[in-house]
Amino acid sequence: MSAPRVVVVAEGYLVGEAIEVALSARDFEIDRMASPRSRQELVEARREISRIKAGVGLVVAEIDDLGQWRDALALIESVRMRWLVVTGSRNPARWGALVAAGCQGVVPMSAGLDVLTRTLWAVSRGGPGMPQSAREEVLAEWERLGTSRRSLILRISALSPREWQVLEQLKEGHSIKAIAETGGVSEGTVRSQVRAIRQKLNVKSQLAAVAAYQQATELNYGQTG
Known part of the structure; x- marks a missing residue:
């Protein structure tokens, strides 16, 4: 089975390029775009993602930065597809908000390429993007805020x-x-x-x-x- 087509949406150009190169070496077909910052850019992103028929979306963002978290939330809520988020943040409530918005899972930046590859494969096949226990934990943290x-x-x-x-x-x-x-x-x-x-x-x-x-x-x- 051929590797799924993945849209990589990264805040930083160099980070996005590095992930594109790494995943391409694992035979994934990659399309990369900048993070949309406005309603019009979200419309354009939705149109472009629909055109290329990607199987999975991968958002790379440091969600401890509220602006990057906001942009990731808006994208996941506006463009319906199977999303994963890769981040260096360990903030459970913000993870929970992303999952509540429709994200399939969050992968820590420290997890490494092998974990990311396995998770992308799982999500592309309709599987989970994170363990159920972790999913429930972060959703509970988001709910706990009131x-x-x-x-x-x-x-x-x-x-x-x-x-x-x-x-x-x-x-x-x-x-x-x-x-x-x-x-x-x-x-x-x-x-x-x-x-x-x-x-x-x-x-x-x-x-x-x-x-x-x-x-x-x-x-x-x-x-x-």
């Missing part, structure tokens, strides 16, 4: 890259004027972005938006095995 906190994290993760940047600058104490000057836009534009952030986060003030951002990004999860 409905309100999970909802907050997902609302934060759904912000656009620019909204994300503005909120980070607000958290760091920058004024609307300073953010506008840094971004080369008017203060009115930044105020409109802040209003959009407040609406998406369902909060009434700029201060509450910053507090929500801190709560979502400063969660200190335990480690999974």
